[in-house]
Amino acid sequence: MIELKTEKEVEMMKPAGKFVASILKSLRESVKVGTNLLEIDDYVRNAIVSRAGAESCYVDYAPDFGTGPFAHYICTSVNDAVLHGIPFDYALKDGDLVSLDLAINVDGWVADSAISFVVGNAREEDLRIIKATEEALAAGIAQAVPGNRLGDISAAIGEVAHGYGYDVNLEFGGHGVGRIMHGDPHVPNDGVKGRGYRLRKGLVIAIEPWFMQTTDEIYQDENDGWTLRSADGSRGAHSEHTIALTDDGPIILTDRD
Ligand code: MG
Numbered sequence: 001m002i003e004l005k006t007e008k009e010v011e012m013m014k015p016a017g018k019f020v021a022s023i024l025k026s027l028r029e030s031v032k033v034g035t036n037l038l039e040i041d042d043y044v045r046n047a048i049v050s051r052a053g054a055e056s057c058y059v060d061y062a063p064d065f066g067t068g069p070f071a072h073y074i075c076t077s078v079n080d081a082v083l084h085g086i087p088f089d090y091a092l093k094d095g096d097l098v099s100l101d102l103a104i105n106v107d108g109w110v111a112d113s114a115i116s117f118v119v120g121n122a123r124e125e126d127l128r129i130i131k132a133t134e135e136a137l138a139a140g141i142a143q144a145v146p147g148n149r150l151g152d153i154s155a156a157i158g159e160v161a162h163g164y165g166y167d168v169n170l171e172f173g174g175h176g177v178g179r180i181m182h183g184d185p186h187v188p189n190d191g192v193k194g195r196g197y198r199l200r201k202g203l204v205i206a207i208e209p210w211f212m213q214t215t216d217e218i219y220q221d222e223n224d225g226w227t228l229r230s231a232d233g234s235r236g237a238h239s240e241h242t243i244a245l246t247d248d249g250p251i252i253l254t255d256r257d
Pocket of ligand 1: 101102103112113114206208240
């Protein structure tokens with residue numbers, strides 16, 4: 001069921017959005033060659049524990065697409081890992097492409113956001129795919145206005161992906177956000193303009209384009225039961241914001257600026 005939020009409820013979601021944004025911003029500035037993925041996880045755990053009213057959406061999360069509780073505070077997906085990467089004892093190497101995906105509940109409301117970046121010297125094709133996901137996110141957000149259709153958001157994302165020559169995986173995409181992390185509607189990263197649910201004021205969704213360089217297929221890492229990797233080993237990137245639809249245009253609740 002799709003739940004619409006009142007203006008007051010959207011206001012109540014803002015602290016969660018700001019909190020998630022501030023953590024991702026700090027990590028973007030501090031994570032570098034040599035940073036261990038477990039240090040990133042610790043940083044997020046400490047931030048959540050120190051903040052009254054904040055709770056991790058990930059620690060006890062055990063959906064049917066993962067194996068057991070996630071048991072960590074942030075998703076760290078590196079190189080060919082593109083979604084749901086479990087932090088493990090790994091120090092980032094020069095040129096690694098890192099995606100950080102973070103959802104936190106603050107005072108009963110969730111915000112969800114993801115960023116990708118390269119540590120050290122970047123390969124051109126890695127910067128290109130990151131840019132593509134960021135542009136696709138902006139294009140999707142621009143369509144998130146009351147009166148449009150869900151397919152307008154999906155089509156805008158897909159158009160950017162195809163313009164760059166990337167195929168789109170439709171198994172995982174954006175989603176409703178509110179009291180829980182994953183609600184209706186599902187927001188696919190490709191679709192048909194003018195089709196689907198008519199967007200309404202008060203809809204709050206995570207829009208999250210993620211692409212891989214030379215495939216649209218993924219497999220689950222059998223060692224950790226969570227991390228999703230590209231089928232052909234090519235690298236992936238992921239950009240995500242939680243957005244509230246209003247009559248005055250979309251509000252980016254997880255804006256880092
Ligand atoms: Mg997310």
